[in-house]
Amino acid sequence: MGTFIQLVIDGLSTGSVYAALALAIVLVHSATGLINFAQGGMAVLAAYFAWYLTNQGVPLIVAILLSIVFSFALGAVVERWLMRRFERGDPDTAVVVTIGLLTLITGIAGWLWTYNNQQFPSLFPLDTVSFLGVSVSIRSIGTTVVIVVAMVLLQALFVGTKLGLALRAVAINPQSAAFSGLPVGRLLMVGWGLAAVLGAVAGALVAPQLTLTPGMLDNALVYALAAVILGGLTSPVGVVVAAWIIGILENLAAVYVPFIGHDLKIAVPFILLFVVLIVRPQGLFGRKTVVRV
Template sequence: MGTFIQLVIDGLSTGSIYGALALAIVLVNQATGLINFAQGGMAVLSAYIAYAFTQIGLPVLVAILIAVVVSFFIGAIVERFLVRRFERGDPDTAVVVTIGILTLVTGICAWIWGYNNRQFPSLFPLDSIDVFGAVISIRSLGTILAIILIMIVLQLLFMRTKLGLALRAVAINPESAALSGLPVGRLLMVGWGLAASLGAVAGSLVAPQLTLTPGMLDTALVYALAAVIIGGLTSPIGAVVAAWLIGVLENLAAVYVPFIGFDLKIAVPFVLVFVVLILRPQGLFGRKVVVRV
């Protein structure tokens, strides 16, 4: 029982890393209709900004809050001067642009801070507690609770607030939104800014567990995209639940399924993606889109 609980908690902790990025991807998609491959790089840049403020003596919480604000403006500027030129054109071109931004941001981080591993201070205590023989890190529990809180806030934003409804309207049909009097350009900037701020939180939560490097979220971004596909592009709750599912099933399959083991556990999320795309293409929690012709 202790081993099982340990695997589940570790899986939830790892899944929370994927879920943090998945939430930012969902946020950008709901605000602009794009899949943002640059989200991992922007989260890493935000984590480096927070790290820089901790190095001048600021408490880690204050440094993260400053990074969140700075990241909002970075995200808004990226949308206004780079992404906007391609948003309403060919979707494939816009995707390539976000990949290019990912490469650019990663290169900037490496140029400024180098490729050496840097230890980011943890927002939570490093102590552990014992639950039925399983050693559970307080940092892991804190990360899980933080992701749950962010997930709830995003769900309420999109479903219960005027800003969230406006962002969704702009993403679905910008022409009709503009005719309705919505400031489309401003809302697109806000959407990217909010996603960048969320990336700052995600990067700051993840960096203490992975150590801070320019490419620390490259693998996590792949898992986050898998979580978005499984959970649904329209559902923050679905993205996080899918990320947790990936993390837990990976751990359980590695230990309890002999032919998978630790070498093949990376295939677990992609098998899930394959099954979900066949049975429910909109994702487990996604909404089916109906197009009138």
């Protein structure tokens, strides 16, 4: 039983990493209707920015806050000067552009700071606490708490604020939103900026665990996309729960299913995804889209 509980707790911690990126993807989709594959690259760039500041003697908290400001500006600029040229065209073209942007950002990070592993200071202590024979690191607890807070704030943004409702209106029908007097361009910039902020938070949480490299979030991005599809593109709560489910099932399958083991555990979320898409295509917590013709 102790091993089982330990695996579940470790799965929650790992799933929180996936959830951080998944929330950013949901935010961009809710604000623009697009899937942003460059989200991981933008998060890595923010983490490098914070790491560079800490090396210049800036306190870690201040460096992370400055990286959040930098990320908001970066997201807004990317939307204004790049993505806006494609947002009203074929959605597939815009998706390909975000993939190209991911490659570009990763290359820039590697060019500026090399591809060597860098040590990013942890925001939380590295100590562990024991409870009922299970050891849990304070860093894992802190990461999970931050993701829960981000989930609650994002859900509150889209459900209970005028800004969130305006962002959703722009994503659903930008022409009607413009006719209603909403500043569509500014809202799109804000949506991308807020998503980049979530990415910066994700980068600061993940970098101490994985070591900082230009491609550190590539695998996490794949899991995050699986969590987004599994949980539902319209539900911040759903993607976080889905990311936790993926993290837990992945750990349990690696230990308790002999033919899977640690080598094939990456297949677990995709098997789960395949089953859910057959039974409930909109995701576990997503809403069906009704189109009138």
